[in-house]
Amino acid sequence: MRVRRCGVVFAAALLALLAAEHPAWAGPPTEQLRAQIDRVLKVLEDPELKKEPRALDRRAAVRKIANDIFDFSETAQRSLARHWAPRTPAERAEFVQLFADLLERSYISKIEVYGGEKIQFIGESIDGDRATVRTRITTREGSDIPIDYRMLPRGSRWLVYDVVIEGVSLVANYRAQFNKIITTSSYKELVKKMRTKQEEFLEDERQRRTSLK
């Protein structure tokens, strides 16, 4: 245990050194992802932000880091798949925004209940311009959930475009759902649905906040 901690400290020190020496140096995907996840954990574990009135600040902080981890536009494009090409630039921008909101609703609220689950980095493989970083989360109950991050290089950084949890791909999941909605009704209907959901969510949040005051 101690040996491993020393190893981690050493690796972090080494990374800091390298980063300091070469500001534009793009580290391997794992190191970048680890650094970003550490940032998220720091926010989640911050006792000041844990207080209920600061919940929104906390969420905003997580979302800000999420923007540094994910390439939301790539994920949105891949999820919309065949239906992406016919969209106008304005529609695309709107969709990416709605999609990011959808991910925030579904996941950031779940991340907020984080309570010290262990995250292990198991390995990484780079295949051309795509990387897979394999991680494992050990829950408090002791079950392991394998999570793979699929990443693409964007400038000097690697950004996540798909998350594969327990072999189930996030993009594949949303692609199937979006395709079903678009083919059975229309793209307009999908956007309307996503927008209503987001408005409902914001309304709920507002009510929760006012009831707290």
Place this chain on the structure above:
Amino acid sequence: MERTRVNVAVGVFMLLGILALGYLSIRLGRVSFLGGSGYVVTVDFPSVGGLKAGSTVEIAGVEIGRVESIRLADYQARVTLRVVGDVKLQDDSIASIKTKGLIGEKYVRISPGGSEKIIPPGGRIREVEAPVDFEELLSKYIFGKV
């Protein structure tokens, strides 16, 4: 003379029978000669869990090809798919191994992407989903809904 004719008739009949049998076994055995038609793409899965050569490849439930071979490459399963017809697979297509029904046979499902890049013949589908292991999945979780 009469005798020879009967013999020839029997011979031809036998030959037809053998040919029919050969045809049947080729069809049922799903053997393809001379590489077959269409083109091949490969996919690397972490595990194939019950997928076999000859299993179907589907898009939207429609068969677009078959699994030609499965072999081990770098401790992963390298599956070669033969796609027949002029179905184009986009670069961001996702290949998943699915089960027909709850305990049915395994097949490869391809969910077409939206990329402008098309996978060339002999290319590789890089986005994959391994088959879901239901036993391992107990008490595990599901993605949020739209």
